[in-house]
Every structure is written in C-alpha cells, then in structure tokens.
Amino acid sequence: MKPMAPRVLVSDELSETAVQIFRDRGVEVDYMPKLGKDKEKLAEIIHQYDGLAIRSATKVTEKLLENATNLKVVGRAGIGVDNVDIPAASKKGVIVMNTPFGNSVTTAEHAIAMMFAIARQLPEASASTHAGKWEKSKFMGVELFNKTLGVIGAGNIGGIVCDRAVGLKMKVIAFDPFLSEERAKQLGVTKVELDELLAKADFITLHVPLTDKTRNILGRENLAKTKPGVRIINCARGGLIDEAALKDALDSGHVAGAALDVFEVEPATENVLFGHPNVVATPHLGASTTEAQENVALQVAEQMSDYLLTGAVTNALNMPNVTAEQAQVMGPWIKLAGHIGSLIGQMTDEPIKAINILYDGAVSEMNLAALNQAVIAGVLKAQNPDVNPVSAPVIAKDKGIQISTTKQDKSGTFDAYIKVTMVTDARERSVAGTCFSDGKPRFIQIKGINIDAEVGEHMLYTTNNDVPGIIGNLGSILGENGVNIANFTLGRAAVGQDAIAVLYLDQAIPADVVTKLEATGKFNQVKPLRFDV
Numbered sequence: 001m002k003p004m005a006p007r008v009l010v011s012d013e014l015s016e017t018a019v020q021i022f023r024d025r026g027v028e029v030d031y032m033p034k035l036g037k038d039k040e041k042l043a044e045i046i047h048q049y050d051g052l053a054i055r056s057a058t059k060v061t062e063k064l065l066e067n068a069t070n071l072k073v074v075g076r077a078g079i080g081v082d083n084v085d086i087p088a089a090s091k092k093g094v095i096v097m098n099t100p101f102g103n104s105v106t107t108a109e110h111a112i113a114m115m116f117a118i119a120r121q122l123p124e125a126s127a128s129t130h131a132g133k134w135e136k137s138k139f140m141g142v143e144l145f146n147k148t149l150g151v152i153g154a155g156n157i158g159g160i161v162c163d164r165a166v167g168l169k170m171k172v173i174a175f176d177p178f179l180s181e182e183r184a185k186q187l188g189v190t191k192v193e194l195d196e197l198l199a200k201a202d203f204i205t206l207h208v209p210l211t212d213k214t215r216n217i218l219g220r221e222n223l224a225k226t227k228p229g230v231r232i233i234n235c236a237r238g239g240l241i242d243e244a245a246l247k248d249a250l251d252s253g254h255v256a257g258a259a260l261d262v263f264e265v266e267p268a269t270e271n272v273l274f275g276h277p278n279v280v281a282t283p284h285l286g287a288s289t290t291e292a293q294e295n296v297a298l299q300v301a302e303q304m305s306d307y308l309l310t311g312a313v314t315n316a317l318n319m320p321n322v323t324a325e326q327a328q329v330m331g332p333w334i335k336l337a338g339h340i341g342s343l344i345g346q347m348t349d350e351p352i353k354a355i356n357i358l359y360d361g362a363v364s365e366m367n368l369a370a371l372n373q374a375v376i377a378g379v380l381k382a383q384n385p386d387v388n389p390v391s392a393p394v395i396a397k398d399k400g401i402q403i404s405t406t407k408q409d410k411s412g413t414f415d416a417y418i419k420v421t422m423v424t425d426a427r428e429r430s431v432a433g434t435c436f437s438d439g440k441p442r443f444i445q446i447k448g449i450n451i452d453a454e455v456g457e458h459m460l461y462t463t464n465n466d467v468p469g470i471i472g473n474l475g476s477i478l479g480e481n482g483v484n485i486a487n488f489t490l491g492r493a494a495v496g497q498d499a500i501a502v503l504y505l506d507q508a509i510p511a512d513v514v515t516k517l518e519a520t521g522k523f524n525q526v527k528p529l530r531f532d533v
Contacts, residue, residue, distance in 0.1 A: 006072075006308035008051035011036040011058045014077060018053075018297035025305040027051075043067045051075065051304045054083070060096075062088035073097060073307050075300040078287055079107075080237070081317060082210075090318045091395070093388035097303050097316050101156060102296035103287035108160035110286045111205050111235040112168075114259035117280045118231045119144055119203075121257075124277065142202075145169050150201025152194070152217065153236070154179045154187065158207030162187045173197050176208075198225040203233065210237040220245035223255065231257045235286045238264040247272050250279065261286050313370075319390050320369035330366050336441035337371045337418055338389075339455050339531055340433045341378020343443065344422045346529050347429060347461065348382070354402040354423040355379060361416035364407035372405060375420055417444060449500055451491040456504035459529040464522055466492045466499040473522050474501060481513045 007028040010019060014033065022029040030049075035042050036058030046052065046068045053075045054060065060074055062085050074084060076098040089096050117123060120141035128135050149165045151158050154174040165172050172189040175197045184191040194217075197204070204226065208214045218232065219242040226232075232255060234241055243264055249255040250273075259280040263271055266284060273279045287293070299315075306312040311331070312324040322330065341355075357375055359368060370389070377392035387395060396403060410416070419432035432445035443453040446461075464470050471490070478485060487504035509528050517526045 006050040007048065008053055008304060008308070009035070009046070009049040010053040011042060012053075012055035012077075013057075014053060014055070014301075015294055015297040017294065018077075018301040021298060021301035022305055025309060027305050027308060039064070046071065051308055053077065053300055053304060056080070056083055058083065060084040060089065065089060065092045065094065068092065068094065073304055075099075075304040077293075077296040077300040078103060082237075086318055087394065089390075090393075091391050093386070093391040095307065095313065095316050095319050095390055097300065097307075097314065099296040099299040099303070100315060102299045103289075103292035104157050104160055106289045106292035107157050107235055107286035108164060110261060110282075111157075111161050111207070111233055112164050114233045114235060114261065114280060114282070115144065115149075115203055115205065115231070118233070118257035118259045118278075123280050144203075146171065147202040148173060148200050150175070150197040150204040151189070152176070152197065152204065152206050153208035154184070154189065155207065157236075158205075159183075159187055161205060161207060162189050170203075173200060194222070195225060198222055199227060201227060201230060203231045205233040206236045206240050208236060208240065210239045215239050216242045218242065218246070220248075223249045226255070228254055229256045231255070231259070233259045235261040238262040238266060238268075243272050247276065250276055319373065320367055322367055322370050326367055326370075330370065332435040332439040332441060333363055333366060333416075333418070334371060334374045335533075336433050336435055337374035337420075338378040339441050340418055340420045340431050340443070341375040342381060342531055343378075343431050343446075343461075343529065344420055344429055345379040345382030347527060348422060348424065350424040350426055352379065352399070352401050352422055352424055354404065355396070356404045356421040356423065357406070358419040358421075359405070359407045359416075360412070360419070361408075361410035361414065363416035363418060364409070368405055368407065371418070372403065375418075376401075376403065379420075379422065414444065419445070443502065446491070446500055446502070447498070449491040449493055449498065451489050451500070451502060453489040453502040454487050454504055455531055455533060456486060457531055457533050458505040458508045459531065460501075460503040460505060460509055461525070461527045461529055462501045462503075462517070462523050463525040464499050464501075465524070466494075466496050467522075470499070470501065470522055473517070473520050474503070477513065477516050477520075478503075478505075478509070481510065481516070483507065483509055483513060 005026055005028050008022055010031045019029055019031050043064050050070055051073045055077050065088050071094050073095045079098055079100045081098050084096055086096050121139045125139040148171045151162055151174040154162055154176040162172050166188040173192045174189045175192055175194045179191050217240050223245055257278040261282045262284055303314045310324045311327040313319055313322045373389035373392055376396050377387050377389045380387040380392050380395055414434045417432050417434040421428055421430040433441055433443045435441055441455050484506040485503055486506050489502045492499035514526050
C-alpha cells in the first residue's frame with residue numbers, strides 16, 4: 001500500500017513558485033494566505049497537517065500547538081521566529097526551521113543604505129526639496145570614508161556588512177564572542193571587546209539576535225560609553241536598544257543620529273523616537289526586496305519537503321541539521337540508537353539521573369547530536385509514548401537528567417558500536433549495539449554480558465542465575481501458550497553466574513504467560529519488550 005503523501009498548510013503569503021515546489025516534490029499543499037490572521041479557524045484545521053509554512057502573520061502559540069496533533073514541522077520563510085513558541089514546539093516534538101540566508105544580502109544592504117541616510121540626512125533633505133525649499137546649508141553631512149564602523153555581531157548578515165564597509169574604505173571593528181581571529185582576518189576587520197567598540201566607533205550597526213544577553217545591549221549605560229557624535233543603525237531586532245535612553249542621547253546631542261528598521265513593539269504605530277529630526281525610520285524593511293522574498297519562500301519549501309520526504313533537517317532551531325546524505329547513511333544507526341535507549345528505558349522503573357553515551361569507531365564521526373536525541377527519545381518513550389527526538393532533550397532537561405557523550409577510535413571486534421549507560425540512585429545499567437552490513441541493528445551487550453540479538457517488534461528479556469533448565473522452561477511455557485519464538489539469544493557473565501536471555505517473538509507475549517514464567521521461580525526478571533521497527 002502506497003504511503004499517504006505528507007500534507008502542508010501555507011497560512012501566509014508565499015510565492016506561487018514556492019507552493020509549486022511542494023507539489024512537484026510530491027507534497028500535498030493547501031495555500032490559504034489569509035488564514036494566519038484567523039487564529040480560531042487555523043486552530044480548527046491545523047490537526048490535518050504535517051507541516052505549516054508561515055511568514056510573520058501566523059502566530060504559532062502553545063495553544064495552537066495543542067491542536068496540532070499531526071504537525072511535524074513549522075517552516076518560517078525568513079530569519080525571525082519571534083512569532084513561534086519554540087519551547088512549546090519542542091515539547092510537542094515539532095521541528096522549527098527558518099531560512100537565515102535567503103535575505104542576508106538584502107538586510108545587509110538595507111543597513112548600509114540606512115548608514116548613508118543618516119550620514120547625509122537624505123530623508124530630511126528629500127522632504128525639504130520636495131517642499132520647494134533649497135536648504136543646502138541646513139543638510140551638512142559626514143563622509144563614511146576613513147570613519148570607524150563598529151559591527152556588533154559579525155555572523156552571516158554582519159559579515160556581509162563588514163565586507164561592504166571595507167569596500168567603502170571604512171575602518172571596521174567588530175564585537176562578536178564567536179568571531180575567530182582567522183575569520184576576522186578574512187573579513188578585513190579588527191576583533192575588539194564591546195567597550196572598545198563603543199569608545200572608538202563613529203557608526204555602530206547591530207546584527208545579533210534578541211536574547212537575554214543581547215536585550216538592551218545599547219542601554220543607557222552602554223550608550224554613555226559611546227563616542228560623542230556616534231550614529232547608530234539597527235536593522236536586526238527591536239529590543240536591542242533602550243529606545244527611551246536613545247531618545248535622551250539624541251536630545252542631548254551625544255548621539256548624532258539613528259537609523260532604525262526595527263522597534264521593540266511592532267507594528268510600531270507610535271514610538272518615543274518618531275518625529276525626532278535625527279532619526280530615520282523604516283517599517284522593518286530589511287528583508288523586503290523581491291529577490292529576498294522569493295529566495296526565503298523557495299528555501300522554506302525545499303527544506304520542509306526534504307524533511308517530510310527524506311528526514312533531512314536544514315536550518316532547524318530545535319534539532320541538529322542532518323543532510324539527506326547523512327540521513328541515508330545514519331538511518332540504521334539512528335534506529336539502533338533509539339532501540340538501545342528503548343531497551344534501557346523499558347528495563348528501568350526508577351527515576352533516571354544520567355544517560356552516558358559512548359560512540360566507538362566509525363559511528364563516532366557521524367552527527368552525534370542527532371544520535372543523542374534518538375537515544376534520549378528511546379529512553380523516555382518507555383514512560384511517555386508521545387516523546388520524540390525533538391522533544392526528548394527538552395523533557396530530559398526538565399527532569400534534571402544529565403546527558404554526557406564520549407567518542408573513541410575503534411577499540412574492539414566491531415568497526416563501530418554505541419553503548420548507553422543509564423544511572424539511577426540504585427544502579428547503573430548499560431546496553432551496547434551495532435549495525436551489521438545488512439543495515440540491521442543488533443544488541444551486542446547487556447549489563448556487560450556479550451550477546452548477538454536481532455531486534456524485533458515483540459521481544460522478551462529475562463535474567464536468571466546460570467543453572468540448567470532455563471531454556472526448557474522458556475520454550476515449553478511459551479510453546480504451550482501459543483507464543484512462537486523467531487530468534488533466541490543467550491549470554492552469561494561466567495559459569496554459574498548471572499545469565500540473560502533475549503527472545504524475538506512473533507507476537508506480543510500475554511500478561512498471563514509472563515506470570516507463569518515468573519511463577520517458576522527460575523527467573524530474577526521477566527520483562528516483555530516492544531520496539532518500533
């Protein structure tokens with residue numbers, strides 16, 4: 001039976017070309033560009049969709065996500081995701097993607113344009129000339145040549161601004177904790193600390209996201225540290241500048257001018273800075289070019305289609321990126337990681353303190369973040385079936401579970417393996433597994449005992465002291481009750497010591513059969529297991 005095609009809702013304006021990409025890739029798409037503004041109607045139908053493609057009008061709230069029972073991915077055509085509750089989406093297991101590079105050049109160019117505008121008072125001069133005035137002496141500007149530009153945030157957009165400013169023969173200094181000396185050299189800029197940038201820059205432009213650390217990065221205290229006569233540009237995010245403090249600095253003349261494309265509250269129909277003669281304001285136009293709007297729309301359609309059809313993850317904000325090629329190679333290992341986690345999770349009824357994951361050999365060079373998420377999800381699904389790889393790390397953090405990862409070169413018989421150790425107050429329990437050349441996962445060690453167990457949907461795990469009769473008891477009781485064994489694996493620590501059995505069954509073992517096995521007194525533990533295979 002052919003699987004159903006994934007279904008995507010486009011609830012904001014998106015180009016017809018982008019909508020066609022979904023269709024061409026085999027994704028069903030409903031294009032309802034006005035629906036994003038109708039919260040009630042959107043909440044009513046969102047359960048029908050695997051994907052939601054949006055711009056800024058649609059608000060993906062916790063309340064909306066409660067109704068999104070089938071939703072797997074939200075794609076934001078653009079860089080800003082202020083309209084998406086990412087923590088709520090993560091807990092729900094919904095991937096959130098954006099398109100951070102589609103409008104980079106456009107936004108960087110707008111910042112440069114705004115810098116020219118305040119350097120030469122272009123909006124005021126234009127308005128005056130249109131009014132029939134000829135006020136050449138009133139609009140005395142400053143050159144950009146040889147001036148110092150301070151760039152706060154030299155990432156993708158900030159890096160383009162640096163490049164353009166160097167071309168204008170400006171002296172560029174940058175503050176960015178993640179900027180390497182090598183990258184700074186490539187850009188032709190000098191890396192400095194924030195206080196030095198504030199003291200030296202003739203122009204300051206902001207290109208950082210809005211976080212707890214960056215909120216009001218140009219607040220009253222830092223504005224006081226700036227060079228007298230500084231001009232400030234913000235085409236990044238409202239909230240990076242204390243607007244009331246900036247107005248005071250403009251009024252005093254300490255700040256000569258400001259060019260703002262973003263505001264703390266948007267849409268900004270009123271603002272303390274509106275009407276100020278030394279402020280140039282635009283209505284969040286950074287990404288508003290024909291090319292950028294088309295680029296981000298096409299990108300989000302491609303990214304969402306890739307994920308829904310192949311499992312490839314690109315530009316996700318709450319999950320590691322996994323290319324289509326990686327997804328194909330890693331598929332068996334991600335499955336194995338989930339199975340190992342699931343086995344440990346099903347074996348444990350105690351609160352978990354820590355999950356320690358060891359990657360040995362070739363698997364240690366793969367995308368470990370994605371593998372970690374599969375392990376954690378496998379562990380937690382035993383207690384909560386709704387957990388998935390997106391929500392698992394959030395839930396683990398909420399529970400206070402410590403996650404550690406170790407990688408090492410090939411150390412044993414297998415070219416690669418994964419070993420997971422779970423720590424509780426009472427014990428440590430470990431399981432290791434590998435993928436054979438046929439791509440099928442195998443458990444190769446449980447509690448330090450070597451085995452070779454194929455993974456099936458229905459399994460049975462038992463522990464016992466190594467004494468005669470165990471195989472007979474298992475076989476006879478299961479056979480008498482119509483439970484067929486597809487595969488049977490045994491292992492022991494040493495003669496007469498701890499032993500385990502792992503059985504792959506053709507059907508789920510009934511509860512009364514488990515009771516009969518326990519009643520023999522031969523087993524220390526009898527645990528039915530189930531795996532998503």
